Amino acid sequence: MEIIPVVPRGYCKGVYRAIKIAKETVKLYPDQPIYMLGMIVHNRFVVEACEHYNIRCIEDKDLTRVELLDKIDKGVVIFTAHGVSLEVKAKAQAKGLIIVDASCEDVLKTHQIILEHIPNGDCIYIGKKHHPEAEGACGLGSNIYLVSNMEDIDKLPRLHNVLITNQTTMSIIEIQKLIDHALRKYPDAKVADEICNATRIRQQAILKLKDIDSLIVVGDPTSNNSKKLKEIAKQNIPNIYMIETVNDLNEEMFKDVERLAITSGASTPTYLTEQIIQMIQEYDKTKILNKKPIEIDKILD
Numbered sequence: 466m467e468i469i470p471v472v473p474r475g476y477c478k479g480v481y482r483a484i485k486i487a488k489e490t491v492k493l494y495p496d497q498p499i500y501m502l503g504m505i506v507h508n509r510f511v512v513e514a515c516e517h518y519n520i521r522c523i524e525d526k527d528l529t530r531v532e533l534l535d536k537i538d539k540g541v542v543i544f545t546a547h548g549v550s551l552e553v554k555a556k557a558q559a560k561g562l563i564i565v566d567a568s569c570e571d572v573l574k575t576h577q578i579i580l581e582h583i584p585n586g587d588c589i590y591i592g593k594k595h596h597p598e599a600e601g602a603c604g605l606g607s608n609i610y611l612v613s614n615m616e617d618i619d620k621l622p623r624l625h626n627v628l629i630t631n632q633t634t635m636s637i638i639e640i641q642k643l644i645d646h647a648l649r650k651y652p653d654a655k656v657a658d659e660i661c662n663a664t665r666i667r668q669q670a671i672l673k674l675k676d677i678d679s680l681i682v683v684g685d686p687t688s689n690n691s692k693k694l695k696e697i698a699k700q701n702i703p704n705i706y707m708i709e710t711v712n713d714l715n716e717e718m719f720k721d722v723e724r725l726a727i728t729s730g731a732s733t734p735t736y737l738t739e740q741i742i743q744m745i746q747e748y749d750k751t752k753i754l755n756k757k758p759i760e761i762d763k764i765l766d
């Protein structure tokens with residue numbers, strides 16, 4: 466079996482930076498409780514590793530980030546790479562919390578584009594409902610309309626001087642269809658396609674793969690960028706599996722497979738992906754899959 470690790474894959478610059486900031490915050494405030502407002506990235510092992518460093522992750526999928534702040538009364542709050550709304554910033558300040566902002570520069574660039582536009586016109590933001598990045602961007606003003614599909618666009622009211630922009634981790638194929646659909650309704654709209662470079666090049670690397678029988682995407686089931694890699698791969702690869710760790714591998718995944726590719730989302734720890742690649746290489750020689758311990762202290766490396 467030919468094993469093809471896809472390049473690039475795994476942690477993006479925004480995630481590296483957020484993890485670095487979180488580790489530095491622990492050193493900087495040894496006597497303060499430290500909270501992460503939401504999951505630093507959508508990967509449960511990263512969250513567990515943060516807790517190992519005494520960073521408590523405050524998460525509840527039914528609550529917004531503004532509501533999650535009610536669970537923090539003192540100490541340090543770290544904003545994740547997804548960015549936050551103006552209301553979250555104001556509320557954290559009003560509560561007297563020490564704010565550490567790990568928002569990704571690419572997300573902040575989208576915020577800037579939106580903030581410059583909305584005093585003079587409306588904004589259509591293409592993103593995922595209840596996703597923290599969409600919540601942060603749409604919380605920048607009252608004339609930002611979140612849409613996730615064509616039906617949402619059809620339901621939009623009459624808007625003026627429209628800007629169409631989007632969440633950084635959307636699929637490069639899906640976004641074009643949604644932008645085109647919005648442009649049919651608002652032909653004079655300006656478009657700022659804000660899929661970030663990390664997302665784009667990971668998805669393009671999948672589309673460039675040729676004659677692959679199966680693809681393994683390493684990622685958490687809640688990770689949008691990992692799910693989009695899986696979605697994109699449906700264009701050119703017949704069998705796609707999304708797994709979290711080496712212990713999710715099974716023999717069925719390799720049956721009749723001659724060329725197997727492996728990739729991982731921008732929020733997936735390098736350690737987890739490398740462990741999987743190594744195990745598949747071993748399996749190719751021995752036809753044995755061994756269970757492996759997941760060492761939490763290697764997750765943030």
Ligand code: SF4
Pocket residue numbers: 477478479480546569570571572633634661662663664690731
């Ligand atoms: S996926 Fe893109 S926007 Fe999100 S943290 Fe990574 S680089 Fe930043």
